[in-house]
Amino acid sequence: MNGPAVITTVSGRHRHLSLQQDGLAAGTLRPAPYVVVTMDDDAAGRLVARRDPPGHAMAVPRAPGGGLPLAAARNAGARLALERGADRLVFLDVDCVPGPGTLARYAAAVRDGMLLCGTVSYLPPPPPGGYRLADLPGLAEPHPARPVPRDDEVLHGGDPNLFWSLSFAVTARTWRDVDGFCEEYAGYGGEDTDFALLARKAGAEVAWLGGAPAYHQHHPVSRPPMEHLDDILRNGALFRSRWGRWPMEGWLREFARRGLVRHDPRTGDWLRTAGAEDRERAGTRG
Numbered sequence: 001m002n003g004p005a006v007i008t009t010v011s012g013r014h015r016h017l018s019l020q021q022d023g024l025a026a027g028t029l030r031p032a033p034y035v036v037v038t039m040d041d042d043a044a045g046r047l048v049a050r051r052d053p054p055g056h057a058m059a060v061p062r063a064p065g066g067g068l069p070l071a072a073a074r075n076a077g078a079r080l081a082l083e084r085g086a087d088r089l090v091f092l093d094v095d096c097v098p099g100p101g102t103l104a105r106y107a108a109a110v111r112d113g114m115l116l117c118g119t120v121s122y123l124p125p126p127p128p129g130g131y132r133l134a135d136l137p138g139l140a141e142p143h144p145a146r147p148v149p150r151d152d153e154v155l156h157g158g159d160p161n162l163f164w165s166l167s168f169a170v171t172a173r174t175w176r177d178v179d180g181f182c183e184e185y186a187g188y189g190g191e192d193t194d195f196a197l198l199a200r201k202a203g204a205e206v207a208w209l210g211g212a213p214a215y216h217q218h219h220p221v222s223r224p225p226m227e228h229l230d231d232i233l234r235n236g237a238l239f240r241s242r243w244g245r246w247p248m249e250g251w252l253r254e255f256a257r258r259g260l261v262r263h264d265p266r267t268g269d270w271l272r273t274a275g276a277e278d279r280e281r282a283g284t285r286g
Contacts, residue, residue, distance in 0.1 A: 004088035004107045004169065005081035006031035008055075009073040011039040014047055016095050016217045019131060023097040023215075025052045026133055029104040031090070035080050037073040056080065067187025067231055071195075074165070075180040082172055089175055093166035096120070096214040097136060105212040106169040109154055113204045115196060116169045117158070118212030119148055125218045136215040149210030158206030160196035167214035170204075177202045182242070187231030190239045193247050224254040233261065233270060246270060 006024065010017055017036070024031055036055040038044045045057025060076050063069045078089055090106050092098060102118060110116045119142035123131065131139075142148045146162050149155045170178075178199045185191035196206055225232070232248055232255075239247045246252065252270050255261040261270050 002107075003029040003032040003103055004090045004110075005033055005035060005078075005084070005086035006090045006092055006103070007035045007037065007074060007077035007081060008092050008094050009037045009039060009060075009068075009070055009077065010044045010094045011041045011068055012044075013094050013219070014044060015130070016219070017044060017047065018051070019133075019217060020092065020094060020097050021048060021051050021053070021055070023099070023133060024103070027098060027100050027103050029107060031103060032086065033081060033084050035077040037077040039068050039070075039073055056084075063186035065186055065234075069183070069186050071181035071185045071191045072183040075183060078175055078180060082175075087172045088169060089172065090169045091165055091167070092214065093216075095217045095219065096167050097131075097133070097217065098167075099137065099213040099215070102167075102212045102214065105209065109209055109212070110169045110171055112171050112173050114156075114170070114174065114207045115158075115163060115199050115204060116154070116207050116209050116212075117146070117163065118167050118169075118209045118214055119143070119146075120164065120167055120214050120216055122216045123218050131217065137213070140215070142213070147208045149208050151211035153210040155208040156205060158208055160200055160206055161193055163192055163196035163206050165192045165195065166216065167212075169209075169212075174199070174202075174204050178204060182238075184238055185235050187235065188225060188228035189232045189251075190235035190247050194239055194242065197243060224251045224258075226260075229255060229260060229272075233272065236270060240268070 034053050034055045036048045036057045038059045040062050048055030060073045121140040121142050123140050181191050181195050236246050262273050
């Protein structure tokens with residue numbers, strides 16, 4: 001069986017990218033091809049070209065507003081993979097390391113009409129020498145927010161609101177039916193749920209796959225994601241214009257509790273408050 005294409009977007013996090021490449025090299029099925037889409041990061045393309053499996057690097061410019069063009073980068077990677085004859089596409093975030101059987105499991109199980117999502121386990125900080133591939137399965141359990149199928153199981157009828165693009169597979173036909181991610185999104189938030197809703201509109205479902213683990217490498221995060229406040233407001237407003245509701249309302253309510261945003265009951269909009277920048281800086285320092 002020929003391997004599926006693997007598509008990864010990257011801006012920095014080269015150590016994460018190297019371990020992902022190690023995980024792919026150790027797998028029972030090789031990616032065909034391995035497409036690495038760089039965003040203001042030419043060094044990443046040179047890095048993957050020198051290692052096994054060799055990555056096919058392509059660059060996508062940063063969005064006009066400065067946010068990372070994640071949606072556009074995933075679409076560009078998929079186009080290249082399809083041009084090279086791929087009939088199945090696996091998307092992995094740069095933080096994610098596949099298990100040895102992950103690609104083979106995705107390749108065998110994916111069907112037209114589904115967004116197939118393997119489990120994701122969030123790893124603790126690495127030991128001083130870094131992560132070892134053999135140790136990853138024992139370091140963390142799959143994230144409890146989503147179903148955890150048995151290794152031989154596929155659970156159908158998944159909630160589109162629980163779709164995460166960090167590890168999933170589609171057939172080429174389904175990708176073309178959905179027509180990719182909406183490229184109006186830039187930076188953090190909104191594009192994943194939008195894509196899952198586009199898939200449902202095109203007749204595809206979210207499905208949960210056992211036996212295709214991804215291990216998310218640790219990196220510092222803030223809760224709520226203060227550094228992404230402007231992205232969340234911009235992308236959230238775009239999502240509402242397309243789907244009639246705001247996404248990420250948990251984060252928005254937490255921002256409101258901290259005095260950074262307010263909800264306008266007349267329009268339904270979430271807006272920055274006066275003095276939000278000062279409070280945001282103070283919260284980040286704390």
